[in-house]
Amino acid sequence: MIQSTMQHGALTLSSLVEYSRRSFPEARIRTWTGEGFRDQSFAEIGDQGAQIANALTKLGVERGDRVATFMWNNNEHQALYAGVPSMGAVLHTLNLRLSPEQAVFIINHADDKVIFVDATVAPMLGKYLEGTPKVQHVVVVNGPADAITAPEGITVHQYDELIAGESASFDWSTIDENDPAVMCYTSGTTGDPKGVVYSHRSIYLHSMIITTTMGMRLSSQDTMLAIVPMFHVMSWGLPYAAMMAGATLIMPDRFLQPEPLLAMMEAGRPTLAAAVPTIWQGVSALLDAKPQDITHLREVVVGGAAVPPAMIKKFDGYGVRIIHAWGMTETSPLGTVARPPMGVEDEEKEFAYRVTQGRFPSLVAARIIGDDGQELPWDGDASGELEVSGPWITGAYFEPEGNVVDDSKFDDGWLRTGDVATITPDGFMTIVDRAKDMIKTGGEWISSVELENIIASNPAVVEATVIGVPDKKWDERPFVLAVVRSEDDTDVESHKKFLEDLVPRWQIPERWSFVTEVPKTSVGKFDKKRVRQHYADGDYTVLGDPEA
Amino acid sequence: MIQSTMQHGALTLSSLVEYSRRSFPEARIRTWTGEGFRDQSFAEIGDQGAQIANALTKLGVERGDRVATFMWNNNEHQALYAGVPSMGAVLHTLNLRLSPEQAVFIINHADDKVIFVDATVAPMLGKYLEGTPKVQHVVVVNGPADAITAPEGITVHQYDELIAGESASFDWSTIDENDPAVMCYTSGTTGDPKGVVYSHRSIYLHSMIITTTMGMRLSSQDTMLAIVPMFHVMSWGLPYAAMMAGATLIMPDRFLQPEPLLAMMEAGRPTLAAAVPTIWQGVSALLDAKPQDITHLREVVVGGAAVPPAMIKKFDGYGVRIIHAWGMTETSPLGTVARPPMGVEDEEKEFAYRVTQGRFPSLVAARIIGDDGQELPWDGDASGELEVSGPWITGAYFEPEGNVVDDSKFDDGWLRTGDVATITPDGFMTIVDRAKDMIKTGGEWISSVELENIIASNPAVVEATVIGVPDKKWDERPFVLAVVRSEDDTDVESHKKFLEDLVPRWQIPERWSFVTEVPKTSVGKFDKKRVRQHYADGDYTVLGDPEA
Structure with missing residues (x-):
């Protein structure tokens, strides 16, 4: 048989970082300080990423080692997103809102070697470290090293001092696209949290989908307010998608209350924003009390939980279009996006599309399975458990001794989402419930x-x-x-x-x-x-x- | 080292065809008949693709065999784009504008087993077949079998009769993403035409880029007038990108003159269009003589040759934005797209960006090389030969005995484009000449x-x-x-x-x-x-x- 003549062109985050470093001098990562923004370009983020890689190499971090973060959305977190996977290590983002038991379990289960921690949450992490004997280094970011008291055996570093003087170049040429890149744990509403390990390939493809018309349409003309935390499912992929598209990101740091969020909107005039419904609930309440023009927002992507139709109408009233989306930690997360099909001009019909979870993008295959294990039709009526498959969907859960495929979570290679859904003949999915709800x-x-x-x-x-x-x-x-x-x-x-x-x-x-x-x-x-x-x-x- | 938990999720055209079949009942392939459109849905195109696969299997076509087309842009050509690579065969699109010598050379060099031919151009193909003894079957599309007189040894079929009664399902589960999918030859301005073999992976990734904000932004809300021929670099990837995005395609068939093009614009009201400059030159001349509102076009993508700045201004006058793009057969073709960066509000500065060839999308790495073989800076001034690399860029040329990497065409894995270019510090590339021009x-x-x-x-x-x-x-x-x-x-x-x-x-x-x-x-x-x-x-x- 004849062979393709195409180059391989590996899908690696290191190539993405290098691309963003060179291509978009005008794009910025803008972290809110409470009063304004501190800005960095992707070139500066790339430099910092390389400095991190050099510093971690000196600390003994090797390929595949887990480097954790316990941090808000900010410039330094973006630099860690850039540098850690690009050097071949695995970035493990720890959720700041975990219970102490869950945090200790996860740090031990993932075998984190180094943890980067924002000074404001360092005392919280300090308490967990008594139970995590395998952690070797803690690096305090945005504050002094003494923000944390660590037990013996753990070396504490200050971020700026750690990377100061390190070279801004690093040779990241040897990564395979299937290598592990980033690790997240599910929030674990039942049982222990479960780990998912994204690969360079899965993140690359997911970033592409975010920038497509099927996804969030993030472009070099956009400023995205990334409210969804970097410690939760990679901030829905925005840190990497922004590097790809050359979009500017506004990072709220710890200022996640409605008042600062509206202040940073006024100062940064984002064209896009992404957050869970509860955030928008709060923003909406404040907007009603203290009106502010937010029509600079072209679209607001809302997911993570079902958006009440009343909220979509409410934001239509502000002149801002809510785009409903669905996903989970196991799906990187983009699973569906609700954009009505072409030619639907009747407002009521259009609204009926907008309140669904939306359509599956290319590369997300989906089916609904009835109680008898049989596939159900896409007739908008039959409901069954939603199962999905594709290159940014997990096919197993992480275990240190080897990943595990459990029949209660997987069905012949498909992920069982635990969501009960209907799908219309034109492919719009609606979650009617969690299977157990x-x-x-x-x-x-x-x-x-x-x-x-x-x-x-x-x-x-x-x-x-x-x-x-x-x-x-x-x-x-x-x-x-x-x-x-x-x-x-x-x-x-x-x-x-x-x-x-x-x-x-x-x-x-x-x-x-x-x-x-x-x-x-x-x-x-x-x-x-x-x-x-x-x-x-x-x-x-x-x-x-x-x-x- | 720990392993990623992600599914592989192969990037195959068969999965793309199945996706489009199920997801977008509202999208259409619309072929111009001279008076109106004949429409088919992606579901019908998918059915037809499966029927083609079943029929070809009966004719003895096996994995990797070349199945050629000598056809205009129309529904049947789209079905062949769907069915042939999905069954594991290689679609070889023959350029209708080749010289007889080139056509005979290419058919023999590619070892085409079957050729699908539009009835209107069948007499032309008939002449070539005297010199192509290895062709076994010819299938006449959109006309009777006797539109062609074939030499002995070649069986002539009529398309509708060939696929009539064939099943609309076919098991295309066993393709590897690196398998060959589609083959094109360069137009050969010097020496013999050279063959390029795209893989399922390369076409999949290229289709994704077409639907991103870095590419053509093709979406399920769009109707694209695909003037650029399917016999030339896969119509710039539009047949596959449309399946991915759920976009409607208007196919001009053989009606490529300004008058029918404007008639199909009026009837189909496309939001996007793609063609080479000479087509737009003709359309513009007719528009000036006989004005017609074409503001339904959101963007017109123009590439294949440099767009004269005067043409961009001319179309601005019609209220239609020309987007300048660059690519070649060897690059699938999307290499650059000229969209000015955010925040450029001065019209003159913006125009200066629009007349460049544009920025490289993610996954296209680029460099310019001086006469001394050294890489030149991106300073907007230094000019050298443009070299590119990435997963939809060829790394060799096709030869039946094994693909060939020739130093005059490749430089340490990079494709030498033969174009002399400058690149600005913000990544905008301008071709100043062909190396030899x-x-x-x-x-x-x-x-x-x-x-x-x-x-x-x-x-x-x-x-x-x-x-x-x-x-x-x-x-x-x-x-x-x-x-x-x-x-x-x-x-x-x-x-x-x-x-x-x-x-x-x-x-x-x-x-x-x-x-x-x-x-x-x-x-x-x-x-x-x-x-x-x-x-x-x-x-x-x-x-x-x-x-x-």
Whole structure:
């Protein structure tokens, strides 16, 4: 057989870093200081990345060694994203919002050799280090070395001092595209957190998809406000996609409250932004209290949890288009993006597309599987567990002795997402629930996600989650945990009345509880595990309980 | 060392075809019939592709066998793009504008087993087949089998009859991403045409880049008028990129004259279009005579030959933005795209970016090499031979006995483009000439391309090419072969006067000849080889020759 004449052209992050260093002198990484931005070009980030690589080599870091970060979104984190995988080591981003038990478990499980830590969170890390005897070096960034007290055996360095005087060039020519590059752990709503190891190839292809019209359309004409943390699924791939597209990134550092976020929008006039729904909920509340023009935003990508349709309408009102997207740690994360098809001019029909999770981009294959293990049709009606496959989707979970493919998580090479979904004939996917969050009442299924969205469309409701709770008559019934706008909005009957025309009568929940905040996971999703626990422990004041 | 947990997710055209079949029921391939469109969905194209694969299997086509096409841009050609590589065979697109000698050479060199031919060009192919004894089957498309008379030993089929009754499914699961997929020959301005074999991987990555913001931004909201022929460098990758993005393609079939092109624009209202400069020259002339609103075009991508700055301005006047791009058969072809960087608001500065060939997208590495073999700086001034490398750039030329890497074409793994270029510090590349088209006069270099552009900026000039010709005093001097607007525009002195303020005095050509058309290659570039030959043969009436 004849052979292709094409060059191989390995898909490596080192080549991406070199590309960005040379191609886009005008693009910037801009970190918010509380008052303004400190800017660096990709050339400076690349220089810093090489200095990091040289310094880590001196500390004894070798190919495949894990180098962790415990950091906010900022210039130095971007330089670590550039330098660590490019030298052949594995960047392990630790989630700042983990419980101490989870953090210690993950540092040990990943076998982190070096940890870079922002000074503001160094005391938190300091506590974990008592339980992580294999860590050898800690490097304090954006602050003095004495921001942390480390146990004996761990050498503490100051970042600027560590890289000062190191050469800004490093020979990163020998990486294979299938080598490990970055490692993340799932937030672990059930059981221990699970590790996923992205390869150079997977990240490269994922970055390309972010810059395509199927993805986030990030371009050299864009400034992206990257609110989604770099410690969570690579900030949805933005640090690498920006290097590829030559886009400017605004990094919020630790300033993730609505007020500084709106201040940095005013100062930096981003054209794009990306964050989970809860962030936008807060921004929206402040915008209503203190209006500000945010129409410099062409699109706002929202994912990580389902976007309530009411939020999309709300932002339409600000003149800003929310693009709904879906993904998970296991999918790098871009899995779907909701852009209506060409020629849909009717606003209501268009909206119906926008509230779905969206279409799968090229290279993400998808199917839905029924209870009997059979594939279900894409008819917009049949719902089953969503399974996906492709080059930026994990095919195993990380274990130090060798990666593990567990049948409860994988099905013949496909990732079982745990999401229950429908897919329309034109490929738009809607998550109707987490597999374990469907509520079975009197033999009929209720989608807790759909019910949450409808409850939240009541202007009196700020946010609401729904879980199934035991019921003597119906086996299980929905229970609503809601945050309302004011104390006047705690009348259960008026909430039930609101639902009357919107859901079948048998789906209207009897049990309600009003709180000041719904518990959330480290990545901002409703933490139903904790809600269930609190409910079982009798922690909530339940109104309307027919069994009380 | 730890391993990545990612799935491999092979980059194959078969997976792309299956993806497009399922994901975009609204997208269409629309072939112009002279009066309207005949439409097919990607699902129908996919079905047809599978039928072709089944039919070819019965004809004995095996993996790696070459299946050629001698066809216009139309639905059936798209189905062949889908089906042939997906079954593991190699699609070989034959250029309709080759000379008979070149066509016979190429068919034999590629060892084509089957040729699909459009009925309208079947008589032309019929003549070549006397010299191609290894061809076994010819399939006539869009017409009756008797459109061609084939020599003995070749079985002639009719396309619809061949695929009728074949199953619309085919098992294409076993392709490796590095397998050969599509084959093209260069137009061969010097020596024999050279073959390039694209792989599934190279085409997949190239399609991704077409849909990125660095490429053509082709999306599911777009209709692309694909004027650039499918028989030349895969129509710049559009057939595959459209499958990926879910974009609609308008295929002009054989109707490539300005009048039908404007008719199909009016009927199909494309948002994007792609063609070489000479096509737009014709469209522009007709538009001036008979105005038509073409502002439905968001962008027009022009490449294949340098775009005269005057043309960009002309189209700005129509309210349509020309995007200048550069590439070659050896680069799949996308090599650069000229989009000004963010923040350039001054119109004149922006224009200076738009007339360059543009920036290299991610995965295309570039360097310029001086006469001494040393790399030159990106300072916008130093010019040297442009060399490129990357996964959709050829690393060899096809030879039946094994691909060949010739030092005159490759430099340590990099492709020598033969173009002489400068690159600015912000990465914008400008081709100043073909290496062999620089003119050396009295020890100084003249860029024939720059001179051509300036001469063509004279409103009296329709098109002009410049070659170096022997001169007793200066060794070599520029000679201009031009097409002018009217007979009144043939005064050499007025042309020289026009140049006075625009080029150094010593660069102003003495020798001019006015003709009705400048000779062009099969792909629409000025054919300087033929111009040189004609000049040497004394075929031109040369005005102003100081030696005459």
